[in-house]
Amino acid sequence: MRTNLTHLLGCELPIIxxxxxxxxxxxxxxxxxxxAGGMGFIGAAYLTPEQIGTRAAAVRALTSKPFGINLFxxxxxxxxxxxxxxxxxxxxYYMELGLSPPAPSSAAVVDVFPAQLAAALECGAxxxxxxxxxxxxxxxxxxxHRSMLLAGTATTIAEALALQDSGVEMIIAQGSEAGxxxxxxxxxxxxAQIGTxxxxxxxxxxxxxxxxxxxxxMDGRGIAAALALGAGAVQLGTAFLTCNEAGIPDAYKxxxxxxxxxxxRVTRAFSGRAARGIVNRFMLEIEEDGAPIPxxxxxxxxxxxxxxxxxxxxxxxxxxxxAGQGLRLARRQSAxxxxxxxxxxxxxxxxxxxx
Amino acid sequence: MRTNLTHLLGCELPIIxxxxxxxxxxxxxxxxxxxAGGMGFIGAAYLTPEQIGTRAAAVRALTSKPFGINLFxxxxxxxxxxxxxxxxxxxxYYMELGLSPPAPSSAAVVDVFPAQLAAALECGAxxxxxxxxxxxxxxxxxxxHRSMLLAGTATTIAEALALQDSGVEMIIAQGSEAGxxxxxxxxxxxxAQIGTxxxxxxxxxxxxxxxxxxxxxMDGRGIAAALALGAGAVQLGTAFLTCNEAGIPDAYKxxxxxxxxxxxRVTRAFSGRAARGIVNRFMLEIEEDGAPIPxxxxxxxxxxxxxxxxxxxxxxxxxxxxAGQGLRLARRQSAxxxxxxxxxxxxxxxxxxxx
Numbered sequence: 001m002r003t004n005l006t007h008l009l010g011c012e013l014p015i016i017x018x019x020x021x022x023x024x025x026x027x028x029x030x031x032x033x034x035x036a037g038g039m040g041f042i043g044a045a046y047l048t049p050e051q052i053g054t055r056a057a058a059v060r061a062l063t064s065k066p067f068g069i070n071l072f073x074x075x076x077x078x079x080x081x082x083x084x085x086x087x088x089x090x091x092x093y094y095m096e097l098g099l100s101p102p103a104p105s106s107a108a109v110v111d112v113f114p115a116q117l118a119a120a121l122e123c124g125a126x127x128x129x130x131x132x133x134x135x136x137x138x139x140x141x142x143x144x145h146r147s148m149l150l151a152g153t154a155t156t157i158a159e160a161l162a163l164q165d166s167g168v169e170m171i172i173a174q175g176s177e178a179g180x181x182x183x184x185x186x187x188x189x190x191x192a193q194i195g196t197x198x199x200x201x202x203x204x205x206x207x208x209x210x211x212x213x214x215x216x217x218m219d220g221r222g223i224a225a226a227l228a229l230g231a232g233a234v235q236l237g238t239a240f241l242t243c244n245e246a247g248i249p250d251a252y253k254x255x256x257x258x259x260x261x262x263x264x265r266v267t268r269a270f271s272g273r274a275a276r277g278i279v280n281r282f283m284l285e286i287e288e289d290g291a292p293i294p295x296x297x298x299x300x301x302x303x304x305x306x307x308x309x310x311x312x313x314x315x316x317x318x319x320x321x322x323a324g325q326g327l328r329l330a331r332r333q334s335a336x337x338x339x340x341x342x343x344x345x346x347x348x349x350x351x352x353x354x355x
Numbered sequence: 356m357r358t359n360l361t362h363l364l365g366c367e368l369p370i371i372x373x374x375x376x377x378x379x380x381x382x383x384x385x386x387x388x389x390x391a392g393g394m395g396f397i398g399a400a401y402l403t404p405e406q407i408g409t410r411a412a413a414v415r416a417l418t419s420k421p422f423g424i425n426l427f428x429x430x431x432x433x434x435x436x437x438x439x440x441x442x443x444x445x446x447x448y449y450m451e452l453g454l455s456p457p458a459p460s461s462a463a464v465v466d467v468f469p470a471q472l473a474a475a476l477e478c479g480a481x482x483x484x485x486x487x488x489x490x491x492x493x494x495x496x497x498x499x500h501r502s503m504l505l506a507g508t509a510t511t512i513a514e515a516l517a518l519q520d521s522g523v524e525m526i527i528a529q530g531s532e533a534g535x536x537x538x539x540x541x542x543x544x545x546x547a548q549i550g551t552x553x554x555x556x557x558x559x560x561x562x563x564x565x566x567x568x569x570x571x572x573m574d575g576r577g578i579a580a581a582l583a584l585g586a587g588a589v590q591l592g593t594a595f596l597t598c599n600e601a602g603i604p605d606a607y608k609x610x611x612x613x614x615x616x617x618x619x620r621v622t623r624a625f626s627g628r629a630a631r632g633i634v635n636r637f638m639l640e641i642e643e644d645g646a647p648i649p650x651x652x653x654x655x656x657x658x659x660x661x662x663x664x665x666x667x668x669x670x671x672x673x674x675x676x677x678a679g680q681g682l683r684l685a686r687r688q689s690a691x692x693x694x695x696x697x698x699x700x701x702x703x704x705x706x707x708x709x710x
Contacts, residue, residue: 156615156616156617157615157616157683158615158617175550175552176531176548176550177549177550177552177553187617188617190620191617191618191620191634192617193531194532194571194616194617194680195530195531195532195550195551195552195570195571195680196550196551196552196553197530197532197550197551197552197570197571197572197577197580197581197681198532198570198571198573198577198616198679198680198681199616199680201573201574201576201577201681201684202616202681202683202684205683205684206683215550215552215553216549216550216552216553217552218553218556219556221556221583221584221585222552222553222556222584224580224583224708225552225579225580225581225583225584226552226580227708228576228579228580228583228704228705228708229576229577229580230576260511260512260513261511261512261549261553261554261557262511262513262542262543262546262547262549263546265545265546279546324553325549325550325553325554326552326553326556326557328512328557328560328561329556329557329560349583350583350708350709351709353579353582353583353705353708353709354705354706354708354709
């Protein structure tokens with residue numbers, strides 16, 4: 001199944017593995033997706049420039065196919081939160097794991113974007129995708145200068161139009177079903193939770209660049225549906241998180257495989273920015289008391305050591321268990337086998353429709 | 356495009372006009388959908404037994420094709436709300452329209468279901484669909500005795516399974532995009548907001564009866580997508596609300612045609628039960644002050660005279676403007692022309708996919 005977008009991307013299948021900055025997208029996962037005919041992405045938002053180089057080199061060693069890299073667009077944290085209060089709120093959880101709470105200095109906001117961008121531009125990726133906003137014009141120009149394709153993420157039509165105006169070659173339409181961080185950057189997070197089946201055709205009608213559908217797509221039925229809605233390709237995250245190659249704790253994979261479709265919610269508890277994940281103790285308790293949560297990336301920095309320690313100890317109640325609403329369709333297998341299965345299911349679905 | 360479900364329903368097209376208890380589904384609308392090859396539904400939840408008979412007779416006079424009727428499953432209002440406080444909260448709005456606030460006695464909860472059911476069973480409809488829960492076993496038995504098909508509405512897999520166990524012949528999967536009242540009857544309203552693209556295949560995998568997809572479907576692309584997800588038919592509400600035959604105030608139609616995809620939200624302000632509608636002044640103000648809102652059907656009864664007067668005067672700021680998230684795809688035309696257009700678009704979409 002080739003579309004205009006697969007021609008542009010240079011891959012066989014309209015199947016993109018979503019970048020997963022939490023560590024899910026190991027070089028083995030990314031390369032396996034590329035080698036199977038899809039397109040893998042490195043979620044580089046939490047990587048240092050050196051790590052970006054190393055990670056991309058590892059992907060290039062495993063595949064000669066094009067791959068993508070993803071960054072968070074630079075955002076200003078806005079308000080001036082009470083860091084000491086935020087640390088005090090988190091201290092009991094650190095204590096429960098036998099750790100000291102983080103120092104206030106760990107929440108200092110550093111603009112990592114320029115150095116990440118420089119590394120991303122040099123890493124050999126064919127596509128630079130991004131979320132949380134627009135890239136600065138010089139970043140757009142630099143990517144185009146190197147013939148990298150640009151893909152921005154939209155949760156509303158206004159965002160899609162702003163991205164198109166900024167010069168991106170394609171738009172990722174992120175439906176409300178999607179796991180992980182919401183891309184919303186204009187307007188209200190709650191209002192911008194539009195389901196994929198409504199969002200994709202409305203964005204498609206509004207823009208003239210190709211659209212990649214994301215959110216709630218887990219199998220070949222979902223892929224065929226997204227193509228019917230007018231998408232040129234789909235982006236799947238949760239479906240790849242339970243693959244053998246995914247670099248997340250086994251306790252996290254296990255939770256994905258055993259949680260029902262209504263077991264996720266959108267929360268700011270872990271990172272300070274709205275994101276969809278499986279409901280767990282940390283999410284519930286942090287939301288419950290109503291204390292202010294510092295904005296991203298501050299809360300993210302303050303909870304990171306806790307999440308790292310929890311991952312090492314298999315304590316899923318303290319992990320950000322990002323996942324979308326298609327949970328019951330998650331399968332445990334290799335990424336290459338998953339891509340082949342998705343392609344076969346997609347073909348069979350379309351054939352059955354046309355009969 | 357015939358599916359197993361169109362054979363069962365006895366219509367040509369897998370296109371169902373959603374029952375719209377607010378008055379959108381006039382006999383002219385219902386009959387036009389049936390005559391064009393789809394299936395129209397009378398939303399009878401707010402009708403008296405006499406009105407059900409009259410409305411169905413009017414439909415039968417306009418079409419010889421099968422049509423459906425929809426009721427709200429009986430629900431207990433649970434808590435014992437402070438009716439006087441609720442009326443005091445609404446009084447300024449009544450005053451603004453020059454009306455006296457409703458008497459506390461108007462909020463008395465009467466079990467209208469048994470008489471409505473008796474009328475629905477006699478009205479000549481081929482299908483009885485329902486929402487808000489399960490039907491009592493005697494209602495299921497009575498419908499089956501008359502060879503009426505039963506369709507229950509689910510927002511989660513647990514609800515779909517409960518409906519299947521209760522004996523329904525088909526399940527309406529209501530995605531989070533859907534306009535109007537949420538069908539949720541087990542568990543939490545917020546958690547049960549699953550997008551259609553994720554909900555339909557997960558329900559389809561869990562049950563053995565056919566599934567009708569609803570929520571965010573507005574055109575042939577959405578219909579083809581829903582069929583790809585495994586649905587046997589689709590149910591569209593908002594798409595029919597802007598049809599010439601729809602019996603809603605013109606101010607309401609106008610708001611649908613001019614509102615963006617992120618202009619709706621789920622609210623309890625109008626009826627006491629979660630429902631998706633276009634954000635307006637009444638919704639915002641009632642939600643804002645955080646005062647308790649009595650449960651359905653009490654709040655619904657207390658706001659009804661206000662909404663009726665507002666409809667007569669074209670005051671959209673006091674109307675419950677139920678609508679789904681596909682708003683930008685709404686079109687003003689006759690219902691018969693819409694059904695023909697939907698069928699043509701669906702065919703073209705499937706043909707393009709298979710090419």
